[in-house]
Amino acid sequence: MHVSPALSPPRPRDPRLDFFRGLGMFIIFVAHLPENTWTLWIPARFGFSDATEIFVFCSGMASALAFGKVFDQHGWLMGVARTGHRIWQVYFAHVCQFLIIAAGLVWIQQSGYLSDCCGLTQDYVASLNLWPFFEQTGETLPGLLTLTYVPNYFDILPMYIVILALMPVMLAAARLSKWATFALMAGLWLAAGQGLLNLPAEPWSDRPWFFNPFAWQLVFFTGFAFMRGWIPAPPVSGGLIALSVAVVLASVPFAWHVAYNEVPALLAARDAMTPLWDKTTFGLFRYLHFLALAYLAWVAVGAGGSRLLAENLWGRFVNVVRKVGQQSLAVFLASLVLAQAIGILRDMAWGRGDPLAEFLANTAGFAGLIAVAYLVSWYKKQPWRRPPAGKSGPGPKASDGGSARSERSPAARAAQPALTAS
Numbered sequence: 001m002h003v004s005p006a007l008s009p010p011r012p013r014d015p016r017l018d019f020f021r022g023l024g025m026f027i028i029f030v031a032h033l034p035e036n037t038w039t040l041w042i043p044a045r046f047g048f049s050d051a052t053e054i055f056v057f058c059s060g061m062a063s064a065l066a067f068g069k070v071f072d073q074h075g076w077l078m079g080v081a082r083t084g085h086r087i088w089q090v091y092f093a094h095v096c097q098f099l100i101i102a103a104g105l106v107w108i109q110q111s112g113y114l115s116d117c118c119g120l121t122q123d124y125v126a127s128l129n130l131w132p133f134f135e136q137t138g139e140t141l142p143g144l145l146t147l148t149y150v151p152n153y154f155d156i157l158p159m160y161i162v163i164l165a166l167m168p169v170m171l172a173a174a175r176l177s178k179w180a181t182f183a184l185m186a187g188l189w190l191a192a193g194q195g196l197l198n199l200p201a202e203p204w205s206d207r208p209w210f211f212n213p214f215a216w217q218l219v220f221f222t223g224f225a226f227m228r229g230w231i232p233a234p235p236v237s238g239g240l241i242a243l244s245v246a247v248v249l250a251s252v253p254f255a256w257h258v259a260y261n262e263v264p265a266l267l268a269a270r271d272a273m274t275p276l277w278d279k280t281t282f283g284l285f286r287y288l289h290f291l292a293l294a295y296l297a298w299v300a301v302g303a304g305g306s307r308l309l310a311e312n313l314w315g316r317f318v319n320v321v322r323k324v325g326q327q328s329l330a331v332f333l334a335s336l337v338l339a340q341a342i343g344i345l346r347d348m349a350w351g352r353g354d355p356l357a358e359f360l361a362n363t364a365g366f367a368g369l370i371a372v373a374y375l376v377s378w379y380k381k382q383p384w385r386r387p388p389a390g391k392s393g394p395g396p397k398a399s400d401g402g403s404a405r406s407e408r409s410p411a412a413r414a415a416q417p418a419l420t421a422s
Contacts, residue, residue, distance in 0.1 A: 013326070014061075015305035019318055020297065021058040022325030025332060027051035029365045032153070032339040034127065037358050040257075047251045048277040049290035052156070052211070053219055055328070057294065059160065060223030063167060068228055071171050080168045087164050090329070094157040097333050098144060101153075101340060102130050108344065118348045124340070128153045132202075139203040150201045153336065155210045162199075162213035163220050170221055178230040181221070189218040193281045208280070215282040219290065236299055244292035251289050320370055327373040334372040338365050 028051045030038045044050030067086070071079030105125045114120040125131055129151050133140045143149025147158050166188075173180040191197050192215035198208035225231045234240060253259045253266050254273075260266035270277075276285040301307050308318045324331050342361050351357020 014065075015308045015318070015322060016298070016301055017058055017061055018322035018325035019301070019305065019308055020054055020325065021062075021328045022321035022323070024051045024054035024058065025324050025328060025335060025369060026321075026366060028055065028332065029335040029339055029369060030362060032336055033361060033365060034339070034343040035352055036343075036362070037353060037355075038362050043293075045256055047248060047255050047289045047293065048283070048286045049293065052279075053286065053290040055156070055332075056160075056163075056216055056220045057223040057290065058325075059328075060220035060225075061227045063164070063220075064224045064227030067167060068171075068224075071168075076168065076172065076175075079171065083164055083167055087161055090157055090161050090164070093329065093333055094154065094161070095144060097157075097336060098151075098154050101128075101337060102133055104337075105130065105340065106134060114344070114348065118350070120347055122347060124344060128340075132204075136204070143203045148200050148203055150199075150209055152201075152210050155201075156332070158209065159211040159213040159216055163217045166213075166217055166221075167224075170224070174228075174230070178225070181225070181230070185218055185221050188214045189282065193275070193283075195281075210280055212280050212282070215280070218282060218287065222291075234295060234298075240295060241299060244295045247288060247292035248296070251285065323377060324369055324373040327376045330376040331369050331373050335365070335369055338368045342368075 027042050030036060030042055031044070031051065033039075039045070042050065067079060067083055070082045102125075105128065108114060109123065109125050114122075125134075133144070133149070133151075140149045147161070150158050170181050170184065173184050188197065192212045197214040198212065201207045201209050222231070226233070253263075254270045254277075260270050273285070274283075275281070276283045279286070308322075309315065310318070342365050346352060346357050346361045349357060351361070
């Protein structure tokens with residue numbers, strides 16, 4: 001029997017995708033907590049790539065699953081519409097998140113409470129360079145809405161918006177050949193590296209976006225290409241494992257601050273090769289380092305993520321991390337708010353730099369991210385649409401004499417379970 005594509009069963013979630021997205025969310029929180037000593041131990045301190053690459057690469061893989069199917073089944077124009085809908089969601093989230101954080105910080109700063117209660121003199125608004133938003137609102141508010149005012153703390157989602165907008169272009173190129181898509185990816189990356197595709201981050205200066213989306217699309221569409229089958233999965237090979245380990249280890253001296261600060265020659269070499277690891281233009285060394293890490297992680301979790309699936313303490317931990325990865329947008333939005341709020345609370349207790357205070361701050365943030373993930377998941381299930389516990393549905397009307405039959409068509413009755421679960 002032919003099954004309509006629109007009614008085909010959904011593809012099972014890949015545990016590897018959700019797990020590594022979840023890990024990336026925790027690392028991003030650690031990186032955004034102000035003056036956090038735990039940042040000395042995140043992957044970025046031991047190599048050129050960091051959690052941003054994980055987020056972007058996994059987002060590319062997820063987009064291939066979520067949007068590629070629409071392009072395949074409903075055509076290019078409907079795919080553009082679906083992509084546009086997601087762009088609007090991310091854009092709206094970006095603007096709201098900025099306003100919430102900016103308003104919250106300026107309120108607590110100007111209230112005088114922090115200095116009165118705790119003697120804090122830290123200017124939390126200035127630490128994110130947000131005073132221009134309040135002092136030059138005539139420029140910054142239109143800039144916020146047009147993405148021409150992008151403070152560094154708020155730069156990941158604008159990058160993601162532009163990359164999403166490139167997705168229909170890449171899929172149009174793929175109609176010619178996958179090699180046309182690869183050429184376009186490489187061309188945009190090379191042009192961005194030469195400073196030809198910079199986007200303005202401030203209306204009053206020539207500072208570009210910290211994350212150039214035309215450079216970062218390379219890692220996004222690499223993940224996209226793997227999920228689309230344009231790039232075959234690499235074999236599990238001892239030679240490739242050894243090569244990947246060598247790449248990761250060779251990068252440590254040039255990324256670990258202790259090593260290059262204690263050895264002047266390493267610092268000089270690091271500075272000399274800045275274009276190769278530059279974050280704004282996604283330098284080549286970042287790409288190679290990430291690919292090596294991704295390959296080792298892919299091998300480590302086993303075929304289909306088999307080593308992530310277990311009925312023990314490890315399996316329960318993995319399930320929690322996967323839940324965070326499944327709600328990555330909501331968790332990311334929450335992480336930036338939590339990082340600022342928890343950072344202020346830690347400073348109020350004079351705990352900046354104190355090991356116990358840092359432990360409590362980071363673990364509280366982790367707990368908050370987990371709570372957000374489970375809450376958002378609960379809301380997405382729309383439990384209010386299910387019959388109350390112990391009841392199968394509304395009873396017959398009194399006027400029906402207890403023997404009323406539903407007037408819905410058989411097709412409508414058959415569709416009810418699907419509507420309830422959506």
